[in-house]
Amino acid sequence: MIGKEIYKIWAPKSKWQGWVRPVLFVGLDMDNVKDEYFSRNLDEILYKEHINKETAFIIDLPGAESVKEGLSLAKLGVRPITIYNGPDEQLGATANVDNSPLELAVLWGADILKDISFDEDAPPAFLFDSTRMNLIRKDRTVYDNSWYVYEQDMPSAKYLLDNGIKRVILVSDNEKIRKDTNKLLYTYKTKGLEILHTDGFKEPVKAKIKKTKKEID
Amino acid sequence: MRLVPIPEEKYDEYRLGAIFDCYKWDPQFKDNNTVAKYALVLTKEEYDELVFLTESMDKETIAAEEYLNANLDKAKPLGLARRLKKDIESMSNYDKTKHVRLMRYDFHPTVDGKWAVSEVNSDVPGGFAEASLLPKLAKEIIGLDDTYSVKCFGDILANAIKSKTKANGTIMMVHCTCFSDDRQVMQYIGDKLANMGFKIIYGAADHIVFKDNEPYSILSGNECKLDGIVRFNPLEWVTRIKPKKWGGYFSTETMSCNHPIALFAQTKRFPLVWDNLEKAGISMKYWRELLPDTKLIKDFKKLEDKSGYIYKPVYGRVGEKIGIKEACEEGEFDKILKEVKWHPKRYLAQKQFISKPLEGIDGKEYHVCVGSYTVDGKQAGFYARVSNVPRIDSNAADIPVLIEGSVN
Numbered sequence: 298m299i300g301k302e303i304y305k306i307w308a309p310k311s312k313w314q315g316w317v318r319p320v321l322f323v324g325l326d327m328d329n330v331k332d333e334y335f336s337r338n339l340d341e342i343l344y345k346e347h348i349n350k351e352t353a354f355i356i357d358l359p360g361a362e363s364v365k366e367g368l369s370l371a372k373l374g375v376r377p378i379t380i381y382n383g384p385d386e387q388l389g390a391t392a393n394v395d396n397s398p399l400e401l402a403v404l405w406g407a408d409i410l411k412d413i414s415f416d417e418d419a420p421p422a423f424l425f426d427s428t429r430m431n432l433i434r435k436d437r438t439v440y441d442n443s444w445y446v447y448e449q450d451m452p453s454a455k456y457l458l459d460n461g462i463k464r465v466i467l468v469s470d471n472e473k474i475r476k477d478t479n480k481l482l483y484t485y486k487t488k489g490l491e492i493l494h495t496d497g498f499k500e501p502v503k504a505k506i507k508k509t510k511k512e513i514d
Numbered sequence: 515m516r517l518v519p520i521p522e523e524k525y526d527e528y529r530l531g532a533i534f535d536c537y538k539w540d541p542q543f544k545d546n547n548t549v550a551k552y553a554l555v556l557t558k559e560e561y562d563e564l565v566f567l568t569e570s571m572d573k574e575t576i577a578a579e580e581y582l583n584a585n586l587d588k589a590k591p592l593g594l595a596r597r598l599k600k601d602i603e604s605m606s607n608y609d610k611t612k613h614v615r616l617m618r619y620d621f622h623p624t625v626d627g628k629w630a631v632s633e634v635n636s637d638v639p640g641g642f643a644e645a646s647l648l649p650k651l652a653k654e655i656i657g658l659d660d661t662y663s664v665k666c667f668g669d670i671l672a673n674a675i676k677s678k679t680k681a682n683g684t685i686m687m688v689h690c691t692c693f694s695d696d697r698q699v700m701q702y703i704g705d706k707l708a709n710m711g712f713k714i715i716y717g718a719a720d721h722i723v724f725k726d727n728e729p730y731s732i733l734s735g736n737e738c739k740l741d742g743i744v745r746f747n748p749l750e751w752v753t754r755i756k757p758k759k760w761g762g763y764f765s766t767e768t769m770s771c772n773h774p775i776a777l778f779a780q781t782k783r784f785p786l787v788w789d790n791l792e793k794a795g796i797s798m799k800y801w802r803e804l805l806p807d808t809k810l811i812k813d814f815k816k817l818e819d820k821s822g823y824i825y826k827p828v829y830g831r832v833g834e835k836i837g838i839k840e841a842c843e844e845g846e847f848d849k850i851l852k853e854v855k856w857h858p859k860r861y862l863a864q865k866q867f868i869s870k871p872l873e874g875i876d877g878k879e880y881h882v883c884v885g886s887y888t889v890d891g892k893q894a895g896f897y898a899r900v901s902n903v904p905r906i907d908s909n910a911a912d913i914p915v916l917i918e919g920s921v922n
Contacts, residue, residue, distance in 0.1 A: 316542055
């Protein structure tokens, strides 16, 4: 069972270990992983001067790009924590979210990650897949495996603050913060965390977070 | 009963096993680890008592729902949604020999030395793999010998489904496909049924259409006639899907687990029909003994009169929005009070029982909920959870149940 072995590499013992979601790794043992190309070059982190023990990251990029950004940060001492929580589709069905690029990327990435060691107080980078909210379903016959990041999938603001984190930098490919991430960051902001936002190229700036409705629609 | 610790040096191995061998794909909820560091051991006497009480309550529940199904006017106090009227009437063809009836009764030890039941999960009880595989794993890791028994819920359920479904037929596991914690429940039992020779399709409630009361899968790449439905999608969610094409769930004669007859006992308003049932000669003796007194909000003149009572949503699940002041998170109790005031029909008041916690070797108190399953009227295993507060909700940890002595 390869899923367990790969999970152990991505979720070694640490104060953030509990939040590594197992679903994607379970998916590695199912028959749905399609061989797809993705570039295996790791890009330079352009915001690296913002890396310090008081800063956590949320990486909200599509599929394999999210994994790669996490690995680039790992090489700079930031511990990647995968928050990929989307189930695989029924075999043979058309689905609105394709987990294959992500599954291939964590499989490949494990080979890089296993040789990196982290300080005990290494800050975390929480990896989201921005294709998770692909809600477009052409008709009922499509398997809907879209998913949201809920507050219960992430550490509380208190946990972050108690562990020395004072700010969260969101790295996303969208100027507008996605609904679920906005709700999470709004809570973090109201509890005293500083929230910054970058697209990975521009200097991180104060994030534009909207006051949220009670529940995600 | 007592808590037996998972050896500290083996806990990481145990947790990994829970995830990859026991389908526990949600081992963390907020800041809480949901894989308990203990196993729960029941004495043989406690086991026998729970089996007796569970089956006694279940007999009453089944008699009640069959009576209400045949006498819908007596079900009025349940306040079932008017939009379901025609569908409920179509259940008149319900034949329990064609379906598998699954329920889970949640028992709590109290300071009085007795059990209290907080609710029956009549529609979509969860915890399948935790009730089946986790105890075996715990027993092995702790190193307990065969004087300790495990009752495998999954074996019992799968065999019941097999007995009422065409051999090597196709079964759809109906669930909310966006939620991985729903999928884990379905995947466990689906894999079991697949090993028995069934073809398994994982799909959503609107992936089934009904023609002449027979279900067909319309899921892309998986179009076919179905021989069985295993549903983990709550009825109150299924019946909100638009456009409305789900009526067939109520009148189909194809094996369903659960059939929508489950809705009578699923509502927390169930106690409000007991007087009607007893007038019709149906005993509710065990329900009355075990479920604390339950009232409508309007039966109290002032909310402040409710000392000794807690608030529960009529269609709540996983302990959400249960108003137990000492168990609520910061600000939560006031929010619940506000909701009760503004939407009293969405809540009930129930007399609070005082939970008797167990003490762990860490000196902490653990409040216990032992969920006791029935499959077609017979006790079928346990799904237990523990919490440091007297409310079992999503923050609680799953704890495997072992029994001292033989359960055969």
